[in-house]
Amino acid sequence: MKKIILCICLLCLTAMQLYAQGRFPRFKVLAFYNEHVEPAHVEFAEEAIVFFKKLTEGNGFVFDVTKDLNDLNDEKLKDYALVMLLNDVPGSPQQRQAFEKYMQNGGGWFGFHVAAYNDARTNWPWFVDFLGAGVFYRNNWPPLPATVVIDKPEHPVVKGLPQRFVAPLNEWYQWKPSPRAHKNIQVLATLAPENYPLGLKDIIPDGDTPIVWTNTAYRMIYLNMGHGRGIFSDATQNKLIIDAFKWVIATDKKGNVFER
Ligand code: ZN
Numbered sequence: 001m002k003k004i005i006l007c008i009c010l011l012c013l014t015a016m017q018l019y020a021q022g023r024f025p026r027f028k029v030l031a032f033y034n035e036h037v038e039p040a041h042v043e044f045a046e047e048a049i050v051f052f053k054k055l056t057e058g059n060g061f062v063f064d065v066t067k068d069l070n071d072l073n074d075e076k077l078k079d080y081a082l083v084m085l086l087n088d089v090p091g092s093p094q095q096r097q098a099f100e101k102y103m104q105n106g107g108g109w110f111g112f113h114v115a116a117y118n119d120a121r122t123n124w125p126w127f128v129d130f131l132g133a134g135v136f137y138r139n140n141w142p143p144l145p146a147t148v149v150i151d152k153p154e155h156p157v158v159k160g161l162p163q164r165f166v167a168p169l170n171e172w173y174q175w176k177p178s179p180r181a182h183k184n185i186q187v188l189a190t191l192a193p194e195n196y197p198l199g200l201k202d203i204i205p206d207g208d209t210p211i212v213w214t215n216t217a218y219r220m221i222y223l224n225m226g227h228g229r230g231i232f233s234d235a236t237q238n239k240l241i242i243d244a245f246k247w248v249i250a251t252d253k254k255g256n257v258f259e260r
Contacts, residue, residue: 023060025062026059026060026061026258026260027062027082027252027257028061028079028080029061029063029064029080029081030065030077030082031049031052031083031085032067032084033065033066033086034067034087034088035067037087037088037114040143040171040227040228041087041113041226041227042087043228043229044112044229045086047230047231047232048226049063049065049086051238061249064080069090069095070092070094072095072098072099072102073095073098074101077098081249081252081257082109082110082249083099083107083110084109085111085112085115086112086226087115088114089114089122099127100127103218103219103220104218106252106253106254109219109220110220110223110245110248111131111221113171113223113224113227114226114227115222116131116222116224117136117173118136119135119136131179132175132178132185132213132215133177133181133182134178134179137174137176138174139171139172139204140199141199142169142199143169143170143171144172145166145167145168145170146192146198147166147192148165148167148189148191148211148237149164149190149192150162150189151187151189151190152187152188157212157221157243157244157247158189159243161236161239165236167211167234167237168225168233168234170224170225170227170231171228172191172198172204173224174204178207178210179210180208184215184217185213185215186213188213188221188244189210189213190208190210190211191204191209191211211225219251219252219253221248223244
């Protein structure tokens with residue numbers, strides 16, 4: 001019994017020392033989530049929250065979730081190494097300005113699926129350029145699995161992944177022009193050409209469909225996955241998501257928390 005109490009005390013002391021040294025949390029993430037959007041996008045967000053909350057265990061980071069886009073403000077964002085948009089985008093000028101400022105000052109961003117959607121009503125040129133200047137062009141329906149090809153096998157986000165894998169079913173988006181044409185966009189994964197024609201009701205017949213990319217002028221990753229349940233059901237894709245997340249955190253100009 002004494003041994004158990006001693007062990008608990010030592011663990012508490014270690015935790016207190018980490019707090020005292022400012023090493024916990026190693027970093028904080030703020031995820032934005034809207035529960036009043038397309039049901040499949042809500043389902044995805046709910047599973048993503050469970051996935052990333054689970055990832056905090058033993059990894060020394062905090063994963064905060066908010067439904068209030070007004071949390072995109074200077075005061076709130078200063079504590080966070082990464083902002084995650086699960087199924088929505090900032091709408092008000094204040095939210096958008098705070099987000100631009102955060103990113104231009106070295107903030108980290110992780111966006112899924114509909115976070116990059118744009119159309120004639122978006123009216124946010126900075127954000128469209130941030131994502132590679134592509135306008136939403138077409139999608140497949142119903143959601144389907146698809147073969148993914150890795151573009152830059154040497155990049156830390158996709159290093160160690162098989163050159164090709166089958167991603168779980170998703171509604172895939174294609175953009176026009178392809179974000180690949182933007183000088184600052186580095187595409188990391190793309191739908192394989194043999195997927196085409198992809199869809200039944202809505203069909204992606206051909207073309208270039210990047211699905212994971214980074215804008216090299218910022219610390220960010222966009223992933224097109226994010227429609228419905230089951231996105232986190234594939235080990236290979238989960239590795240890609242975790243490695244992408246880790247890379248955005250690791251490239252913080254304030255230093256790599258994973259090397260401390
Ligand atoms: Zn969708």
